[in-house]
Amino acid sequence: MSFVNTLRQWDEAVAYVEKGDISSALRTFLAIEEKISKINYNIGCLHLHNDDFDAAEKAFDSSIGKDEHLAVAFFQRGITFYKKEKFEESLLDFQQTFKELRGNQLIDYKPLGLRYKLYACEVLHNIGLLYAKLGKWEKAQENLLTALNLRTEAKFSHIDQALESILKQKLFSLVEIKPGLLFKPNKNYVAELEKKDYLGKAKVLSSIVPADNFSGFAPLQPQVEDVPSTPKAPEVLRALEGEPHTVLYEFIPETKEELAVLPGNIVFVLQRGTDNWASVIFNERRGLVPYNFLEPLDITVASKVVPVRVLFKNTLSSNGVSSGCIVKVHFMFTIVICIKPGQPYTAMLQMISTKLKLPASALTLRYLHELHMTVDESEMQVLWSCVKNNRITLWCSASEVPGLMQNKMVALYSYEASTPEDLAFSKGDVITVLSKVNEEWFEGECNGKTGIFPSSFVIDP
Structure with missing residues (x-):
């Protein structure tokens, strides 16, 4: 069978699945003579959906036989073994899945045609469940703690719930792939299956002969002279989403939510938050930029020209270098504030106090976060020497400020930071809770460091 026929049947079977006709989809997949690994995987998923576990196991065996590094096939076969109550075989397949991740936190199969992300933390979640099934509760707890450290998003709350169940020596639910998620053929290849009329039919666009339906070739026709010119419709400035602003200073992002911009760029502000950060659009990309890096634009429309006048102060010196230091x-x-280098500590503290709307006496500034260097008047010379590329980052803490959450809590377990925003601590450490991010995460301070951590890892003393 040719690749074209395989592709056509593959696309037809996927269409049956999207309509909910599983039996027709399975029949079409099985009729394909030369089944590649992805097609065998799809057949296994459909058998698994029909609770035909023996046929599903056989299909996943064929898929792995054709691609021994397809981690998601090991994952699905592990689920099949679990439903057949072959817990030791299931454990081996989930362990092989984790091995095929090769140290990555996830594999996104979307480029291969499967709209699914296989997360390492969810693989470890299932490994923990299998150890619990086999009565190895300590191994189960160890794998779930590793899963907590590897999770990349707060949405994986079921891992916290699984850990709570393990501590009570109770079982929990298996993580499964949603039924109906299959490998789809490349849409560009599928588009080539359709017949195309590259020439098309001739059509008369303009003629001096009324109701002219002629198509073909003809001599040049006489042209009308002195045709009165039609006035050109006036150009209209299209309304763009957001308010236009120009960028005053270069901004280098430190997180994936922030957006890189350069002086002179024009961005459109969608929303300005109370924390002085603005959500903007630039070059069809959205992100966060400090609002005090921006200046509103005054846009005027002439008869046929749409000039944009940028109204902002001259913040750059003659050689193009910013005259102020950007302090995050x-x-x-x-x-973010902009201050002239060499300013005293009191001037900097007052600017930060004004931005935060908190009394200056309640604020403490630090630089070189890892070394916990406190800023005061005697440290300003050293502070200004740490400026690089006209930028410096400080950390601020407040004491005795009404409304700030300052609860003391004790760590139930050790927590290792997986991102720069996380707060690492050991079991038994006392943590000062600064704020509540959401139901599952707190922001706190421990051992001179500040960051976020899971709320289920701490209890009241």
Whole structure:
């Protein structure tokens, strides 16, 4: 069978699945003579959906036989063994799945045609369940703690619930792939299956002969002279989403939510938050930029020209270097100020106090976060020497400020930081809770460091 026929049947079978006709889809897949690994995987998923576990196991065996590094096939075969109550074989397949991840936190199969992300933390979640099934509760707890450290998003709350169940020596639910998620053929290849009329039919666009339906070739026709010119419709400035602003200073992002911009760029502000950060659009990309890096634009429309006048202060010197130092300050949220290098500590503290709307006497500034260097008047010379590329980052903490959450809590387990925003601590450490991010995460301070951590890892003393 040719690749074209295989592709056509593959696309037809996927269409049956999207309509909910599983039996027709399975029949079409089985009729394909030369089945590649992805097609065998799809057949196994459909058998698994029909609870035909023996046929599903055989199909996943064929898929792995044709691609021994297809981690998601090991994952699905592990689920099949689990449903057949072959827990030791299931455990081996989940362990092989984790091995095929090769140290990555996830594999996104979307480029291969499967809209699914296989996360390492969810593989470890299932490994923990299998150890629990086999009565090895300590191994189960160890794998779930590793899963907590590897999770990349707060949405994996079921891992916290699984850990709570393990501590009570209770079982929990298996993580499964949603039925109906299959490998689809490349849409570009499928598009080539359709017949195309590259020439098309001739059509008369303009003629001096009324109701002219002629198509073909003809001599040049006489042209009308002195045709009155039609006035050109006036150009209209299209309304763009958001308010236009120009960028005053270069901004280098430190997180994936932030957006890189350069002086002179024009961005459109969608929303300005109370923390002085703005959500903007630039070059069809959205992200966060400090609002005090921006200046509103005054847009005027002439008769046929749409000039944009940029109204902003001259913040650059003659050689193009910014005359102010950009200071990023991490508090319960992040702010940015621009200050002339060499200014005293009191001037900097007052600017930060004004931004945060907190009394200056309650604020403490630090630089070189890893070394916990506190900023005061005697440290300003050293502080200004740490400026690189006209930028510096400070960390701010507040004491005795009404409304700030300052509860003391004790760590139930050790927590290792997986991202720069996480707070690492050991079992038994006392943590000062600064704020509640959501139901599952707190922001706190421990051993001179500040970050976020899972709320299920701590209890009241």
